Every structure is written in C-alpha cells, then in structure tokens.
Amino acid sequence: MSLSSSEVVIMVKTRTILLYLVAVIVALVPLIPLGLLFALAFSEHPIHIKGFTLANFEFLKTGVLFPNDPRYSKLYPNVYTSAMNTLLLALGNMLFVTLISSMAGYVISRYSFRGRSALLGTFLVIHGVPASVLLIALYYILKVTGLLNTLLGVVLAKIAVDLPLGVWVLKGFYDGIPWDTEIAALVDGAGRFGAFFRVMLPLVLPGVFSIALFSFLSGWGEFVFIYTFIQTSTNWTMSMLIQSLHTSEMGALNLALIAALSVFYLIPVLVLFVFGEKYLVKVTIGGVKG
Amino acid sequence: MRVRLENVTKVFRGGVEAVRDLNLEVKNGEFIVLLGPSGCGKTTTLLMIAGVYKPTRGYIYFDDQVVNDLEPKDRNIGMVFQSYALYPHMSVYENIAFPLKLKKLPKEEIDRKVKEVASMLRIDNLLNRHPRQLSGGQQQRVALARAIVKEPSLFLMDEPLSNLDAKIRVEVRAELKRLQKDLGITTIYVTHDQAEALSLADRIAVLNEGVLQQVGTPDELYNKPLNTFVAGFIGAPAANIIDASIVEEKEALYFEMLGARFPAPKDYAEVLRNEAKVYFMARPEDVRITEGKGFTIYSIEWLGREAFAHVKAPDGTLLRVTLPAEFKLTVGQEVGVTFNYAKTHVYKSTGELII
Numbered sequence: 001m002s003l004s005s006s007e008v009v010i011m012v013k014t015r016t017i018l019l020y021l022v023a024v025i026v027a028l029v030p031l032i033p034l035g036l037l038f039a040l041a042f043s044e045h046p047i048h049i050k051g052f053t054l055a056n057f058e059f060l061k062t063g064v065l066f067p068n069d070p071r072y073s074k075l076y077p078n079v080y081t082s083a084m085n086t087l088l089l090a091l092g093n094m095l096f097v098t099l100i101s102s103m104a105g106y107v108i109s110r111y112s113f114r115g116r117s118a119l120l121g122t123f124l125v126i127h128g129v130p131a132s133v134l135l136i137a138l139y140y141i142l143k144v145t146g147l148l149n150t151l152l153g154v155v156l157a158k159i160a161v162d163l164p165l166g167v168w169v170l171k172g173f174y175d176g177i178p179w180d181t182e183i184a185a186l187v188d189g190a191g192r193f194g195a196f197f198r199v200m201l202p203l204v205l206p207g208v209f210s211i212a213l214f215s216f217l218s219g220w221g222e223f224v225f226i227y228t229f230i231q232t233s234t235n236w237t238m239s240m241l242i243q244s245l246h247t248s249e250m251g252a253l254n255l256a257l258i259a260a261l262s263v264f265y266l267i268p269v270l271v272l273f274v275f276g277e278k279y280l281v282k283v284t285i286g287g288v289k290g
Numbered sequence: 291m292r293v294r295l296e297n298v299t300k301v302f303r304g305g306v307e308a309v310r311d312l313n314l315e316v317k318n319g320e321f322i323v324l325l326g327p328s329g330c331g332k333t334t335t336l337l338m339i340a341g342v343y344k345p346t347r348g349y350i351y352f353d354d355q356v357v358n359d360l361e362p363k364d365r366n367i368g369m370v371f372q373s374y375a376l377y378p379h380m381s382v383y384e385n386i387a388f389p390l391k392l393k394k395l396p397k398e399e400i401d402r403k404v405k406e407v408a409s410m411l412r413i414d415n416l417l418n419r420h421p422r423q424l425s426g427g428q429q430q431r432v433a434l435a436r437a438i439v440k441e442p443s444l445f446l447m448d449e450p451l452s453n454l455d456a457k458i459r460v461e462v463r464a465e466l467k468r469l470q471k472d473l474g475i476t477t478i479y480v481t482h483d484q485a486e487a488l489s490l491a492d493r494i495a496v497l498n499e500g501v502l503q504q505v506g507t508p509d510e511l512y513n514k515p516l517n518t519f520v521a522g523f524i525g526a527p528a529a530n531i532i533d534a535s536i537v538e539e540k541e542a543l544y545f546e547m548l549g550a551r552f553p554a555p556k557d558y559a560e561v562l563r564n565e566a567k568v569y570f571m572a573r574p575e576d577v578r579i580t581e582g583k584g585f586t587i588y589s590i591e592w593l594g595r596e597a598f599a600h601v602k603a604p605d606g607t608l609l610r611v612t613l614p615a616e617f618k619l620t621v622g623q624e625v626g627v628t629f630n631y632a633k634t635h636v637y638k639s640t641g642e643l644i645i
Contacts, residue, residue: 112303178373184371184377187341189440194392
C-alpha cells in the first residue's frame with residue numbers, strides 16, 4: 001500500500017506542528033518566570049504585577065537607590081559602581097581564562113612532559129570540587145596576600161576555579177587538529193610560535209570563543225566569592241547588590257525594584273545570547289572542520 | 291641538493307628504536323623512494339630530514355652542511371602529506387601563498403608565483419575555494435602547489451597518493467614523476483606500496499623494522515633482492531620463497547623442496563655445496579609448468595594479458611605462478627614444475643643472498 005502525495009503532505013505537516021508544539025512547551029519553562037520578572041520590573045505595585053511604569057528604573061539616571069531616603073540610600077553602593085565591578089570581574093575572568101587556557105591547552109595537547117597525565121587528572125578533579133569547599137582556604141590565602149576585600153582577589157580566585165575546564169576543553173580542540181597540519185606549517189617556514197598563532201589558534205577559534213563566553217558569564221554571575229571575600233559595599237557586584245536587597249531588614253521589600261535591577265543585570269547576557277548564538281551553534285555542531 | 295644520512299638512529303621515549311644506523315645518500319635531482327611496511331621507520335626518517343624529529347645519534351647532511359640542529363623552517367623543504375594537511379581556515383590561494391608570506395615576499399611577487407603554480411597544476415579556477423569544497427584529487431594538487439611554490443631545494447612526500455582513488459592515483463603518479471623531472475628537485479618519497487615505488491623511483495631504499503635492507507634501482511631490487519625480506523616485499527604477486535634442503539648424491543647437487551627433488555644447475559652447485567638449509571626464491575613468472583606428475587593446479591585466475599595460478603606441491607605448499615594467457619590448464623590437472631634458474635635466487639637460512 002502506498003500513500004498518495006496529499007496524505008504524505010498531511011503527515012509531514014502534522015509532524016511539524018507536533019514538533020513546534022513540543023518546542024513551545026519546552027520554551028515556556030524558562031520563559032514564564034522570565035516574563036513574570038519583566039512584568040514585575042515594570043509594575044506600579046512593589047509586590048504584585050499591576051499596571052505599567054518606568055518608575056522602577058529611576059536608578060538608571062544617577063545610579064542611586066532610594067534617593068528619597070538618604071539614610072537608607074547610604075547603605076547601598078551606586079548601581080553603576082556595582083555594574084562596573086561586575087563587568088571588571090567578568091572581563092578579567094574572560095581575558096585570563098581564555099588567554100591562559102588557549103596556550104596551556106596547546107602545550108598539554110602537543111608536548112609530552114613529565115607529569116602531563118597527572119596534571120590532566122588533577123584538572124578534572126579540581127574542576128569537580130565545589131567552589132564553596134575552597135572558601136576557607138581561599139579566604140586564608142587572600143588574607144595573607146592582602147587581597148581580601150578587593151576585586152582583584154576575587155578575580156584571581158575565579159580564574160583559578162574556571163581555568164581547569166578551559167584548559168581541558170581547549171586541549172580537546174587542539175587534539176582534534178592532525179599533526180600533519182602543524183608539521184606542514186613548520187616546514188612551510190613558520191617557527192613554533194608562527195605555527196601556533198597562524199595555524200593552530202585560528203583552527204580552535206570556535207573553542208576559544210566558547211571558553212571566552214563561558215568565562216565571561218561565569219564571572220558576570222559570580223556570587224559566592226563576592227559574598228565571602230568582599231565586605232565593602234563599593235566593591236560589590238550586581239549579584240551581591242540584588243541579594244542584599246532581598247534581605248534588607250529596614251522598610252518594606254521592594255520586589256519591583258529588585259526585578260528592575262535584575263532586568264538591568266540580565267541585559268549583557270541577553271545581548272551575548274542574541275549575538276553569540278550563531279557561533280555557539282557552530283561550536284556544538286561544527287567543531288573543527290577537517 | 292644532495293642529502294646524506296650518516297649512522298642515523300632514532301630512539302623514542304620509552305626505548306622504541308624506530309630507525310637504526312641508517313646510511314643513505316640521495317643524489318642531486320634524484321627521486322628516491324623509502325619503501326617498507328607500516329612501522330618500518332620510513333616516516334620517522336622523513337620527519338628527521340624535515341627537522342621535526344632530531345636524530346638520537348648520527349648526522350644528516352644537506353650538501354656538505356650538518357643540519358641536525360636546523361629548524362624545519364630554515365631547511366627550505368616542500369612537503370606533501372597523505373592527509374594533504376591543507377589549512378582548513380584558509381582559501382586555496384592563501385594556502386599556496388602561506389610559505390611565501392612567511393618569507394615576507396612582496397605582495398605582487400606572491401600573487402604572481404601563486405598564479406603561476408596554480409596554472410601549472412591546473413587549479414587556477416579553484417583559488418577562491420576552501421579545502422573542504424575540493425575533491426581529494428584537487429586537494430592533492432593544492433598541497434603540491436603549496437610545496438612547489440616556495441621553490442624548495444628538497445621535496446619530501448609522505449604517501450601523497452594513498453588517499454586517492456585507484457584511477458586518479460595512476461594519473462597523478464605519472465604526472466608527479468614528470469613534474470619532478472621537469473623541476474629537477476631532489477625528492478624523497480615515502481610509501482608502503484611497492485608498485486608505486488617501482489614506477490616512480492630512480493632508486494628505492496627498502497626499510498624494515500628500522501633497518502635499511504637494500505638500496506638500488508627498481509630493476510636491481512626486483513631482479514636481485516639482497517635478502518628474503520626484499521625478495522618477498524617487492525613484486526606482485528609476491529615471490530615464492532621456499533624452504534629447501536641441499537642434498538648431494540653422486541657428485542650432483544639437488545634442492546629438496548616442496549616434497550620433490552630438483553637438480554641444481556652447475557653455477558648453483560658450486561656455491562651451495564657447503565649449505566644445508568636454504569631458501570629458494572622464484573618469482574611467479576619464473577615458475578615453469580611442464581608436462582609431468584606430482585603437482586596439481588589448485589586454482590586459476592584469468593587476468594586478460596596473463597593468467598595467475600596456484601599450484602599445489604606434493605607437500606601441500608601452494609606455489610604462485612603466472613602463465614601466458616593462452617596456456618590452457620584446468621583445475622585439478624596434474625602437472626610438473628621447473629624453474630627459470632637464470633632468474634631465481636638462493637638465500638641462507640638467515641636471509642642473506644647466496645646466489
């Protein structure tokens with residue numbers, strides 16, 4: 001028995017419709033809370049979603065929270081200071097993790113040296129250790145080095161925690177490049193460094209890009225280290241600022257303001273997602289093309 | 291350029307000896323093939339000449355200069371790989387231009403040279419494509435162009451034809467040989483394919499387990515292999531290498547082998563008198579089918595120009611025999627066998643040539 005062409009078209013259409021239906025349901029899971037967050041950010045009422053106002057985003061003008069209550073306002077840093085701190089932490093983490101892991105991954109992939117496999121094993125174990133387990137040790141180290149309560153201290157701790165995964169991932173990318181390609185570059189007249197920068201690095205660019213994105217977002221979202229190592233509120237990041245608003249003991253909880261700050265905090269993530277999606281898809285599907 | 295290897299040895303970490311005491315001289319403009327089974331050390335040798343590996347012991351000379359410590363980039367070598375090893379992120383044009391860019395040549399000169407080589411190899415219409423958009427044969431040409439464009443003093447080729455379809459391979463093979471002669475560049479070519487070696491090489495160096503077995507022209511290697519390894523490795527179908535005992539009876543010398551007895555010709559008898567156990571080597575075309583008894587035709591393949599047969603000896607050994615196509619035989623038929631002793635050889639039980 002064979003199907004007529006119209007029957008086939010109907011079958012294909014039904015399948016497409018079903019597929020979209022499933023996709024919509026899956027997408028709703030994160031979209032509903034996000035939608036509620038956005039609605040609350042523009043709400044007139046501080047707790048319930050009601051009406052539409054831009055009042056909650058007043059802080060964008062001067063960066064000052066609660067401008068009408070000077071005593072209360074003094075407890076919180078300028079939003080732009082926190083945002084700048086967050087950006088510095090994210091960029092610092094991205095820069096160093098990407099820089100170090102793109103070179104370390106190459107060396108571990110290409111050179112055999114004593115302790116290479118031990119090092120690789122250690123990386124995996126270290127990556128598996130939850131950051132909160134390291135808090136006491138890190139606290140001690142930062143205190144001794146005088147980096148406690150500084151953003152630099154947090155950046156360094158963050159790099160140390162994120163680096164193993166970066167090295168591991170990029171080593172995998174380098175492993176995927178055949179030796180012949182590198183030998184060809186050497187014979188063609190490139191030195192070790194020339195071969196690395198002109199041939200090897202461009203070929204793992206999708207991996208470098210994904211590590212850069214990952215470490216940027218990891219730094220951008222960091223909370224535990226800030227919470228533990230930073231006391232001075234001018235060194236807070238956005239995550240800390242938002243968290244502190246939740247636990248304020250004075251006055252009523254202003255959820256709408258928290259939502260507005262959260263939306264502000266989310267902007268870079270959304271931008272990166274929109275512009276980076278194209279590349280990320282390449283990474284997961286394409287990898288290094290031979 | 292002349293290349294000379296002097297007692298070159300390569301021991302890898304972990305003690306694996308990939309190449310042992312290799313001595314080889316490649317003349318200026320010569321096409322030499324390093325031939326051997328996989329793992330025989332031929333690629334290691336090539337990479338030592340390229341400067342990617344350093345010899346553990348011994349010296350490599352380019353003309354009269356020791357190059358052991360010279361970086362690959364300073365050796366002025368053009369190399370072609372089995373995998374082509376094109377740079378996937380560069381266009382064909384950029385791939386070919388890469389060695390010239392590293393030499394920091396002016397843009398116009400690079401452009402002129404790239405186009406010249408591209409038209410020589412008939413890939414000028416592909417310059418804007420990327421390697422992944424090319425067929426295997428086209429990629430091969432681009433790889434060749436990249437090696438040629440820098441006008442190297444030495445070509446190194448590591449099984450460059452192995453990934454091509456059989457038909458294209460024969461075409462490219464002929465073209466490659468022609469190209470090498472036209473350019474007159476010394477070429478060292480690695481392969482495990484003895485037919486490729488025979489067809490391309492001025493001289494062949496056969497390697498096995500890191501040791502050089504024999505160097506010579508294709509003709510020398512085919513007709514006078516110095517040991518049983520070379521005898522068995524060169525030629526297709528493979529030569530018959532037969533266990534034989536030398537027996538003497540009434541002043542006459544015989545080969546006792548295959549469950550039969552063959553009188554040894556005079557020149558053989560003179561040198562074999564003191565031997566007991568030897569190997570007798572006969573190529574399939576040097577086995578003669580005669581009328582007689584004791585041997586049976588086991589199988590026949592008709593190949594057009596000739597026929598190939600397996601002949602079962604009285605002791606059960608299967609002999610490989612090529613016959614003129616018009617030679618009429620049937621499977622199961624009983625025949626006699628003799629040899630063209632002018633072309634056969636005898637080796638010691640340790641493998642070295644006696645006669």
